[in-house]
Amino acid sequence: MNVRQQIDPSTTHGLDLSEFSRGLYINGAWHASRSGRVIAVTDPSTGKIIASVPDAALEDAAAAVAAASAAAEGWRETAPRKRSEILRRCFDLMVERSEMLAKLISLENGKALRDARGEVAYAAEFFRWNAEEAVRISGEFGRAPAGTNRIIVDYEPIGVCVLITPWNFPAAMATRKIAPALAAGCTVILKPASETPLTAYALAALYEEAGVPPGVVNVLTTSTPGPLTAWMLADPTVRKLSFTGSTGVGRALLAEAAKNVISCSMELGGNAPFVVFDDADLQAALDGAMVAKMRNAGEACTAANRLYVQSGIYDAFAEGLRERMANLKVGAGTDDATECGPMITRKAVQKIDRLVEDATSRGARVLCGGTVGKGEGFFYPPTVLADVSPEAEMAHEEIFGPVAPLYRFETESEAIARANDTEYGLAAYIFTRDVARGLRVASRIEAGMIALNRGLVSDPAAPFGGVKQSGLGREGGQHHGIAEFMEAKYIATSF
Numbered sequence: 001m002n003v004r005q006q007i008d009p010s011t012t013h014g015l016d017l018s019e020f021s022r023g024l025y026i027n028g029a030w031h032a033s034r035s036g037r038v039i040a041v042t043d044p045s046t047g048k049i050i051a052s053v054p055d056a057a058l059e060d061a062a063a064a065v066a067a068a069s070a071a072a073e074g075w076r077e078t079a080p081r082k083r084s085e086i087l088r089r090c091f092d093l094m095v096e097r098s099e100m101l102a103k104l105i106s107l108e109n110g111k112a113l114r115d116a117r118g119e120v121a122y123a124a125e126f127f128r129w130n131a132e133e134a135v136r137i138s139g140e141f142g143r144a145p146a147g148t149n150r151i152i153v154d155y156e157p158i159g160v161c162v163l164i165t166p167w168n169f170p171a172a173m174a175t176r177k178i179a180p181a182l183a184a185g186c187t188v189i190l191k192p193a194s195e196t197p198l199t200a201y202a203l204a205a206l207y208e209e210a211g212v213p214p215g216v217v218n219v220l221t222t223s224t225p226g227p228l229t230a231w232m233l234a235d236p237t238v239r240k241l242s243f244t245g246s247t248g249v250g251r252a253l254l255a256e257a258a259k260n261v262i263s264c265s266m267e268l269g270g271n272a273p274f275v276v277f278d279d280a281d282l283q284a285a286l287d288g289a290m291v292a293k294m295r296n297a298g299e300a301c302t303a304a305n306r307l308y309v310q311s312g313i314y315d316a317f318a319e320g321l322r323e324r325m326a327n328l329k330v331g332a333g334t335d336d337a338t339e340c341g342p343m344i345t346r347k348a349v350q351k352i353d354r355l356v357e358d359a360t361s362r363g364a365r366v367l368c369g370g371t372v373g374k375g376e377g378f379f380y381p382p383t384v385l386a387d388v389s390p391e392a393e394m395a396h397e398e399i400f401g402p403v404a405p406l407y408r409f410e411t412e413s414e415a416i417a418r419a420n421d422t423e424y425g426l427a428a429y430i431f432t433r434d435v436a437r438g439l440r441v442a443s444r445i446e447a448g449m450i451a452l453n454r455g456l457v458s459d460p461a462a463p464f465g466g467v468k469q470s471g472l473g474r475e476g477g478q479h480h481g482i483a484e485f486m487e488a489k490y491i492a493t494s495f
């Protein structure tokens with residue numbers, strides 16, 4: 001039985017998934033793959049196959065690069081106002097279709113509908129924000145210090161961009177790249193994660209309707225991303241790689257991009273510390289922890305991965321968190337009542353299970369959860385672990401699941417040292433009523449983003465990104481995100 005024959009229409013929650021699996025999206029049209037192969041898409045809450053998408057061959061990647069290259073000049077020369085209006089229309093269409101998109105994300109990714117709705121709103125906002133940015137790109141003009149000439153600096157689109165995105169935010173990770181790239185005047189090839197391709201294709205149809213010309217955005221799915229990406233990066237018209245995913249794959253792609261000196265933006269893994277001082281507002285810290293840990297059931301690069309709690313508040317925080325985590329409703333993401341959906345794959349559940357077993361074997365106490373349930377879907381229960389050893393593997397690795405490990409600390413300097421004891425530096429959370437201490441600790445923690453008395457950092461209007469091995473460059477923010485897709489051109493002249 002082939003993949004298409006295995007699909008049971010009753011498993012698709014009223015969505016016609018054939019609409020989102022029409023083919024590879026190249027040069028404004030839907031194409032079958034030249035490989036003839038397909039990639040199966042699974043509902044993580046049941047483990048059942050719900051759709052299949054084409055598995056692109058090298059020739060398909062070549063066609064996508066050719067289309068993006070051919071469209072580059074026309075798009076670059078399109079008036080910024082016109083580009084802005086098209087991006088604004090993308091925003092409007094996303095908002096109009098937000099419920100359908102949220103359902104689709106829940107179905108293929110597993111996240112709770114309320115998280116999926118939040119993601120669609122966040123993802124759409126990148127179009128509105130960059131529609132506004134597209135008409136505010138300006139250069140510089142000045143007199144050289146020697147007085148001999150004038151300096152003109154213009155900002156130009158960098159060229160054809162390859163965009164690679166993960167499965168955990170299938171809409172937002174794509175729009176956070178596509179919107180600034182298009183605003184800057186670049187054309188793109190998006191390679192979404194194979195686990196969640198349907199959202200990327202649903203969005204491709206929407207761009208077309210919004211008036212994005214053929215070839216400006218191309219989308220292809222593949223089970224062999226390594227060779228296809230290497231091939232695309234070797235094409236001389238490709239000048240940018242923007243990648244979101246794991247640090248391991250990011251390192252390999254940086255090495256690949258070095259061969260042709262391709263500009264890279266890298267949004268990589270995290271290992272966020274969540275620091276609670278004795279003087280914190282306990283309820284606010286618990287609210288913050290639930291958001292920082294449980295948005296997307298812990299499958300977020302910004303997820304609180306190590307919760308450091310000062311001795312005086314430790315027991316009350318541990319009990320409060322246990323109570324909230326134990327009462328979460330676990331279920332299929334598409335069920336409106338669900339608060340914690342399944343993990344993306346069985347392999348992800350096995351990894352979490354291994355990390356929890358390692359922590360308990362080193363003395364961690366299980367306050368709730370901690371054991372994989374039986375059943376079809378890829379579920380892991382909300383779990384709180386107390387007194388976790390700093391030597392535990394989960395102190396150094398992304399858990400990427402609904403597990404909150406608690407570590408006790410005594411002093412401010414100890415909290416800072418332990419928060420910084422990682423190769424990652426994406427997000428960090430601090431809870432204290434002492435604002436001066438909050439800002440002091442924020443300035444000493446090595447992370448690209450700090451949430452002070454909040455459980456959420458992401459905002460299209462703020463620069464998102466990490467330091468150390470969490471990445472290079474920023475997405476969103478005033479000028480930051482768009483600047484990643486532009487090159488400065490300096491013209492010296494005298495008059």
Ligand code: NAD
Nearest residue numbers: 165166167192193225226229245246249267268269270301
């Ligand atoms: P991943 O690195 O396995 O895959 C990410 C993407 O890269 C996918 O599209 C995948 O198909 C592709 N890929 C894999 N191998 C490749 C190769 N050799 N060449 C080219 N492409 C390749 O990551 P994932 O499991 O999909 O996502 C989870 C990871 O992403 C976590 O580490 C998480 O922290 C990170 N993440 C980071 C951010 C951020 O903004 N910093 C946001 C979301 C997720």
